Amino acid sequence: MATPAEAGLTPVMAFALVGALGVGSQWLAWRLRMPAIVLMLLAGLIVGPGLGIVDPGRDFGAILQPMVAIAVAIILFEGGLTLHISALRDAAVGVRRLVFLGAPLGWAASAAALYYVAGLSWQTSAVFGGIMIVTGPTVIAPLLRQARLRRRPAALLQWEAIVNDPVGALAAVLAFEVVIVLQTATGAAQAVGDLALGISVATVLGLAAGWGTARAFQRGHVPEYMKVPVLFVLVLLVFGVSDWVLHEAGLLAVTLMGLWIANVALPSYVEIRRFKEQATVMLVSGVFILLAANMDRETLASLDLRALGFVLVVVLLARPAAVLISLAFSGVPWAERLLVAFTGPRGVVLVAVAGLFGERLAAIGIEDGARMAPLAFALVAATVVLHGFTLSPLARALGLTAADRPGVMIVGGSRWSLALARALKTLDLPVIIVDPNHAHLRAAREAGIETYFGDLLSEDAEHRLDLIRYEYVIAATDNDAYNTLVTTDLGPEFGREKVFQVRRTRDSSSRHALPASLGGRPIGANETFHESEARIAEGWEFRSTRLSAEFTLKDWREKNPEAFIVADFGPGGALRFLGPDETPRDANDVQILMLAPKREERKQAS
Numbered sequence: 001m002a003t004p005a006e007a008g009l010t011p012v013m014a015f016a017l018v019g020a021l022g023v024g025s026q027w028l029a030w031r032l033r034m035p036a037i038v039l040m041l042l043a044g045l046i047v048g049p050g051l052g053i054v055d056p057g058r059d060f061g062a063i064l065q066p067m068v069a070i071a072v073a074i075i076l077f078e079g080g081l082t083l084h085i086s087a088l089r090d091a092a093v094g095v096r097r098l099v100f101l102g103a104p105l106g107w108a109a110s111a112a113a114l115y116y117v118a119g120l121s122w123q124t125s126a127v128f129g130g131i132m133i134v135t136g137p138t139v140i141a142p143l144l145r146q147a148r149l150r151r152r153p154a155a156l157l158q159w160e161a162i163v164n165d166p167v168g169a170l171a172a173v174l175a176f177e178v179v180i181v182l183q184t185a186t187g188a189a190q191a192v193g194d195l196a197l198g199i200s201v202a203t204v205l206g207l208a209a210g211w212g213t214a215r216a217f218q219r220g221h222v223p224e225y226m227k228v229p230v231l232f233v234l235v236l237l238v239f240g241v242s243d244w245v246l247h248e249a250g251l252l253a254v255t256l257m258g259l260w261i262a263n264v265a266l267p268s269y270v271e272i273r274r275f276k277e278q279a280t281v282m283l284v285s286g287v288f289i290l291l292a293a294n295m296d297r298e299t300l301a302s303l304d305l306r307a308l309g310f311v312l313v314v315v316l317l318a319r320p321a322a323v324l325i326s327l328a329f330s331g332v333p334w335a336e337r338l339l340v341a342f343t344g345p346r347g348v349v350l351v352a353v354a355g356l357f358g359e360r361l362a363a364i365g366i367e368d369g370a371r372m373a374p375l376a377f378a379l380v381a382a383t384v385v386l387h388g389f390t391l392s393p394l395a396r397a398l399g400l401t402a403a404d405r406p407g408v409m410i411v412g413g414s415r416w417s418l419a420l421a422r423a424l425k426t427l428d429l430p431v432i433i434v435d436p437n438h439a440h441l442r443a444a445r446e447a448g449i450e451t452y453f454g455d456l457l458s459e460d461a462e463h464r465l466d467l468i469r470y471e472y473v474i475a476a477t478d479n480d481a482y483n484t485l486v487t488t489d490l491g492p493e494f495g496r497e498k499v500f501q502v503r504r505t506r507d508s509s510s511r512h513a514l515p516a517s518l519g520g521r522p523i524g525a526n527e528t529f530h531e532s533e534a535r536i537a538e539g540w541e542f543r544s545t546r547l548s549a550e551f552t553l554k555d556w557r558e559k560n561p562e563a564f565i566v567a568d569f570g571p572g573g574a575l576r577f578l579g580p581d582e583t584p585r586d587a588n589d590v591q592i593l594m595l596a597p598k599r600e601e602r603k604q605a606s
Contacts, residue, residue: 014059018293021047022285036146037139037345038388040285041381044292049300056294068290071283073239073254074232076165078279080258094152094332095159098340101326102160103133103167109318118310118375120368123179124361128372130171131353132314132346132379135161139345139384147392151466153336153400157343165251168350172357173198173247180364198246206253209238210260217266291351295377302371303378310375311382319344335398343391345383351376406471406575407431411456411486413440416532417476420566421449423542423593427569430469434461435477456486467493472577475501475520478529487520497521500577502529524595525564526580539598542566544591553586563596 009017021043029036047053056064111129114120120128140161144154174195213234216222222230235254243250323341354376361369395401407430410417417433421444424431432450435441441451454461473490475483483501491499501520505528527535547553567577568584569591578584584592 009054009059011060011063014054014056017047017054018286018289019282022289023282025289026281026285034388036285037143037288037384040288041292041384044289045295047289048293049295049297054289054293056290064290064294068287069243069250070236070239071287073250074235074279075283075287076162076251077235077254077258080162080255081262093330094156094327094336094340095163097326097330098156098160098323099163099167102322103164103171105322105325106133106319107171109322110314113310113313113318114375117313118306118371120371121366123366124358124368124372126175127172127179127357127361127369128354128375130173130175131168131350131357131376133168133171134165134346134350134353135344139347139387143343143345143387143391147395148401148406148468149339149395150400151468153339153395154468156332156336156340160340162255165255167252168353172353173249176357176360179361179366194246198242198249199252201245202242202249202253203256205238205242206256207260209234209253210257213257214261214264214266218264288347291377291380295374300374300377302374307375307378311379314379315342315344315383315386335400339395339398339400342394343387345387346376346380347384351380407469408472408474408575409434409456409467409470411435411473411475411483412477412529413437413444413451414476414478414529414533415443415536416529417474418444418447418449419536419542420474422447423544425449427544427575427591427593429575432465432470434465457489470494471498471575473499473520474523474577475499476529476532480504480529484519488518491520500579502532503527505530522579523577524566524580535595540595541598542593542595544569544593547586547590547592548588553584553592556592560594560596563594565592565594567593569593 022040025039025043026036028034029039044054048055060067107129109129110132111122111125114125114128115122118125135157140157144158149157213231216230217227235257238253238257239250241250242253320341323344324337327337327340351373354372358369358372361372392401408421408424410421410431410433413433413435421431421433425448430450432452433441433444434452434454434456436453436455438453441453444451452461452465454464456465471494473487473494475486477483484504487499487501499520500523503522503526504519525532525535545551545556547556564580565578565584567575569575570585570587571589576585584590
């Protein structure tokens with residue numbers, strides 16, 4: 001009789017444990033400010049080949065491969081949903097080069113590395129080299145979120161990863177069909193016909209499903225509460241049918257479907273995208289845990305010096321050469337070329353597809369096909385760890401981060417907003433004032449404060465404003481409804497704890513009070529727009545002071561009994577805005593940003 005350890009976990013228990021480890025790794029990475037994927041990979045290795053608690057092949061059995069395939073399909077669909085054609089204005093040339101030139105060059109360079117360095121046969125090298133075009137949207141998205149890159153290099157990496165994902169899978173299919181023709185009696189015409197049919201069906205299905213879904217949603221044929229379930233079912237159906245016609249063609253279909261839906265004016269698009277993003281975080285977490293846990297000790301032990309040499313050649317030669325050649329004379333700045341060239345993390349699709357084709361190659365007599373899976377895992381593990389720790393420092397060294405310090409976006413060009421912006425600027429923090437009234441921004445422009453003329457919620461602002469530069473949003477216009485709309489809309493993107501607004505005029509009335517789910521947090525003295533403006537008119541000002549062992553928070557309170565604390569600024573550069581009931585950090589070298597009456601000497605001087 002098998003012991004509990006030998007029998008393994010039940011599928012439900014294994015599923016729950018994988019989910020807990022995946023989401024727990026994401027949360028821990030957020031707390032420790034570490035790359036989440038590194039922790040997920042480590043967690044999977046510990047519970048898999050390390051302790052033997054989770055064995056996906058044993059615990060999930062035959063449903064493992066379909067489960068991973070569906071998860072990858074949903075991840076790619078969500079990736080397509082993020083690809084706005086309008087966002088390509090600055091990066092279009094670079095993306096076209098990376099897809100149409102970079103992909104074939106990467107295929108050839110990767111196949112050469114596999115043949116000459118890893119020692120694989122030319123058949124296996126050709127198939128595996130096609131898969132290695134994929135740079136992994138499951139990895140790029142978390143890395144971009146952590147690195148806070150400028151808009152154009154981020155767009156280059158994101159578009160390349162998502163578009164090349166199905167391209168790489170189809171390249172592997174093409175190479176595999178060629179190998180089949182040469183190894184068996186299958187005719188070349190039949191192989192080419194199968195490939196053309198699969199790609200055509202995937203393209204037509206993906207675009208038709210995207211068009212039909214958009215039309216149905218726009219015309220109200222699907223009720224609001226059913227839109228996400230309908231979308232999920234359609235994604236699975238499109239993926240399943242395309243994959244049935246030609247293996248891996250489903251990846252192309254769902255990517256095209258998401259791309260179409262992202263670029264039509266859907267009223268429910270924002271809600272759909274947010275739900276899909278949340279689902280994708282869970283799927284990425286789970287798939288990465290499964291990926292690492294599915295490795296066994298024998299497979300890991302088979303990775304020798306040739307495997308190490310292969311990884312080094314791919315990371316340091318094959319990938320950079322393909323990118324730099326494809327972006328030559330493109331107008332893309334050298335700093336961005338270098339960042340893209342030395343950022344090529346691989347992800348779930350590479351391992352999943354490599355394992356599939358490795359088994360098929362071995363089945364037709366090409367024995368080294370079995371080496372594809374461990375080499376794929378080695379490349380994924382190496383690039384995830386390497387780029388997880390080097391992308392942010394490399395981007396900073398090349399001057400491609402949105403900002404060294406996350407800044408503040410103030411909505412409303414009032415005197416109160418200008419006074420706050422000036423104080424933040426003295427702390428060396430990026431700050432911008434946004435207002436749809438050009439005249440309201442005149443004083444800010446004269447003071448050298450960055451401004452944006454327009455509606456923050458407009459499509460133009462979405463494309464022109466690099467929101468990733470800013471950590472906080474403060475809505476301080478004279479329109480309470482607009483302040484509430486801005487903070488409610490941006491809350492999920494920035495985090496509810498990072499959006500603030502001046503107090504609504506009628507908040508004290510139960511008839512006009514809004515639920516807690518709407519609007520932003522109160523800031524500072526929790527005063528209305530007009531009360532805040534009156535303070536500035538009376539001579540109040542924003543200024544900062546530094547706490548120390550000799551000058552504590554208690555000492556500051558005694559000297560400034562009337563002042564309101566708006567924010568504190570830690571010695572490590574961490575800014576934290578405070579509500580009326582929150583207490584600042586009482587520690588050495590913490591700076592307090594306050595709203596206080598002007599000092600007497602300043603009043604007399606003025």
